[in-house]
Amino acid sequence: MSEKEIFLTIKQNGSSELIIKKSRFITSMARTTTVDEANAFIQKISKQYRDATHNTFAYTIGLNDNQVKESDNGEPSGTAGVPELKALQLMKLKNVTVVVTRYFGGIKLGAGGLIRAYSNSVTNAVENIGVIKRVLQQELIFRVPYNRFDEVDHYLKTNNIFIANTEYGVDVKIHIFLDSNEQEQTKNDLTNLLAGQVNFTNGEKRYNEIPVEDNNYHEQ
Template sequence: MTEPPYFTVAGPADAIGQVDVKRSRFLAVVRRVDTEDAARALLAELRREHHDARHHCSAFILGPRAETMRSNDDGEPSGTAGAPMLDVLRGAELSDVATVVVRWFGGTLLGAGGLVRAYGDAVASALESATVIRREQRTLSRVSLPHADAGRVEAELRARGIAVLETEYAAQATLLLATSDLADAEAAVAASTAGSAHVEPSGTQWVDVRAGR
């Protein structure tokens, strides 16, 4: 049985937003990431790029079930930066996503409530320009065919709504298929080859299936 779908943001371009509060500037960057190292790389990149800023606060969520969540206030009062940033990502029901908010201090203290709003609003502003992607876990299978039949069968499978992820050429052509259920691949291959070819299960894989929810 496959896992339920989840949502992330499209890449490779970052989503960017900004808010200004009492001369303090809050620049938010949201990026799709697959690992903690990638999330930390975003933070390191923005620290280098905006080394003149006072704070570089961060948050990220990873995994199909949002198994990993982290946030950091980077010197702001505890709970006023990273936590509200994380709350915005969670509220948008996103995973495999990281955000960093760079703050240039404007000389006026904003108080805990002001900081919470500013950091959260900055991330929300960035998400307004993001494209949300639905990810689904698909069942993988392989079908081997004579080279002469591969192009026709691949075209017919695609016409039937079967995702062909790649084609390998060796003694025979092997198509890697992604379907919601193995039975879908079996039925489509049987119809396209008059029952002469068979599928072999090949595990599962998360794939981007469409933009939006």
């Protein structure tokens, strides 16, 4: 499956906070698909926390990190925006903008401490918000008699194929979504199960969201 058919992003917009040596680090994250959306989010958060010491940011737009940008916003060069961007890329997150707001607490962290603080702020926020896998899937539509529905339903559940919609008429019209590499096998299995008495129609293609249950994002 190509990178364009599957990618990771945050589950939803959200924020989290860490206190590190009396400094407050507030991390705000949003799903963004264009540079304009990213800039609008950065401006919104910077305005919300206009009294903060720093509003640093990073974003990655596009499924191949086509457009990336980062800013230290007054922190020593390379200690804020870069580690934030690297944290996003290490977790293989796409189409995400992060703003890390710092309220200075009076204790200097040093370059190494700042890098760790900003990187950890992003990682902590992602763990709190959650990650989803967006998968480009093909809709497959077919009909089965009522007396065969339980068998088909059992097959689909056994193979972790979610029924997106069912329509009840003369028979049962079933809508499922499949990854590109699952289509032929599923069609063959259902054809065999129903002794050839089934016809398939392709519906729409769309990105569906699948929760990622663990934090090993780089292994997805």
